[in-house]
Amino acid sequence: MKTLLDADYTTQNEKAVVRLFYKTESGREIEEISDFKPYIYVLPREHGLERLKKRIEKLNSVEKLETVQMRDTDHEIEVLKVTLDHPKNVPDLRPQIKELEECKEVREAHIPFAERYIIDAGLVPMDGCEALDLRIASFDMEVYNPRGEPKADIDPIIIISYADNHGLDKVFTYKTVEGLDLDYLDVLKNEEDIIKKFIETIKERGIDIIVTYNGDNFDFPYLKERAEKHKIPLSLGVDDSPVKMEKRGMNLGARVRGRPHIDMYPVCRQIFNLSKYTLEDVYLEITGGEKKDIRVGEMAGIWDNPTTEKFKELLEYAMSDASSTLEIALDILPLHYEISRITKELIYQSSRSGSGQRVESLLIKKAFEKKILVPNKPSDRVVDERQRTTYAGGYVVEPKKGIHDNILLFDFRSLYPSIIISHNIDPSTLDCECCPEDPYRSPTGHYFCKKKVGLIPETLEGLVQRRIDVKKRLREEKDPKRGRFLEVEQQALKVLANSMYGYFGFPRARWYSKECAESIAALGRKYIHQTIETVPNFGFEVIYGDTDSVYMIDKSESKRKDILKHSKSFLDRINSELPEAMELEFEGFYPRGIFITKKRYALIDEKDMLIVKGLETRRRDWANIAKYTQEKVLNALLKDKDPNKAAKIVKDVVQEIKKGKMPLEELTINTQITRGMGEYKTEGPHIQAAKKAIKKGLEFKQGSIVTYVITKKGASISDKAQVIDFVEEGDYDADYYVNNQVLPAVLRLLEALGYSEDELKGLGRQTTLS
DNA sequence: TACCAGAGGAG
């Protein structure tokens, strides 16, 4: 029993050796593969194969030349498989071959060597890891920051905290005060020693996976620079190699050889939809518990003049950073083990890759098994071109505005995946010559081969079948721990299946096909239209629908039991006319709902739970007070059916705001900086607040979420916007929060109920503003 | 007042 944690290659005696880093039952194992060689495929121009072969033979670093039969999109071809002596020579050889007159194209020259080996050898990263009790450690650092953002060339690390899943908690520092009693505290001599001690601890504890919160872009780069300053090698690798900072787009990735480092910050941003992603927020989301927090502005002061109480707080805070990061990791890592196993990516990769990359890794693996040539990545010019062309997506029904009772919801189970499978939608089956008579011809005029299953439908079918199998095992599983793994696996399979459609339309995709993407969306529209047209025949009325769902009410029945019976016959009728892999499902019955506009509505379910879609309550860029008040008003309208109660709620809140005593945490607005700070044509409040904060020493960049308040001082809203760190309790613009936050959010609901504007003024603005 | 840029949600 062993599990593959990491892989790379080294050069020994001028030969490339693939190294596979395993965790075994007894410890660690590094397997070395020295007989594997890199190769690329060369597509000849017409009748050029033999001449091309002769020319390539003469080139340096070519070890072997074979003619092989491969599939390229929709046809079989003979291509040259060129085996090289060493992966480092691929970048040189590729353009030399590309320039040859008889060469049409070079393929698969950019697949990293170790990953190539994993694919070809059929290895599955992280397979079996549950059985091995992986040793997982987290660490976090506190840094001396007397001037705001710390600078690694000047400001030392003052604390390193450490926690692992085998019971060791440590805080390494080099200062202490009288009367401290913390069992995890380890006071050393200086910064150099805490760095050394940290490295030692990771090694002595035999750690398999290192986790951090923002380690890619803060802790590791900072630690590396400080270690270099002290001339300590940051040799955390299992082969004692130093931590390597890799460039990944705009950000960095910290790679520890053989002991994968996983940064939970980007992972959490991908998995959760939160207003912001501080460690405290994420910890609350996962465990429901509060985490110790201190104001970072206080840190340098405490370090310089430590009182027993404050210094203890600082150390406790440091410890909780490491232990909560570990707790988050233990909760989320199983998902990433599964993603790694499904996509065959190393966990270092899969924990940092997006949907597009994951789908692509899976397809490359499948293409290898089916002897299909992998398309090259598109050039920047092609990507630009693809970005300029768009296509039509899902259909949204204009809602019947206002309150409705006894609402039924139906939706298509996995609409797009089921369309891809039933219509065999794939670049290789697109408009094929053998079967133009497609009874299911897509409304865009495209048709798909009926004889040969495409790569993507086949891959998707594999995911769907595997998920059905996992769900079956899940039903039979008695052990809750194994049950959780199966649940996570079926979720991961579902997410991956659902991202296949998006992949077709992704401009950087190797298997990009706008025709496929638009055919899928067009067929989706066809099926939902078909469904909507059938609705009146059964005495129902559609009140709303979006892409794959239909909300309707029953005009002929009034009892729940009769309504549900009635809907069954509707369902049977629709499903009898659908392709086999497709199904419309009954999704729910809602006693009451309010529909405002497209993509904005709220429902009460049969357990009296409020479900809100698209409204301010759901948005991070609205103040809590507006979101919370809107939610209360929704409950008054839908549960209590009492508009007067709703009016009272609004009046009371408006009064509270006007008193000037509303806590700041009810008033903060979170907005992300989605582009580079210099790229804005118009700068909204969050950008102007961020700019002011940058001048005062805080760091904001693309991707940061700005938490700000509209204060009293300034002319425009943007002038008044200040990042929360600089706002005093009570300094807020009450008129803004009444007129631009609370009232718009609640008046929209009441307007949808048909109250006239005059009535609403009576309820809200005039009485309260006077 | 009309328009557009920007953000974030739904499915």
Next chain:
DNA sequence: AAATCCTCTGGTA
């Protein structure tokens, strides 16, 4: 570095 559809705000002319 997965897609499109849609609403709404605040800046700008």
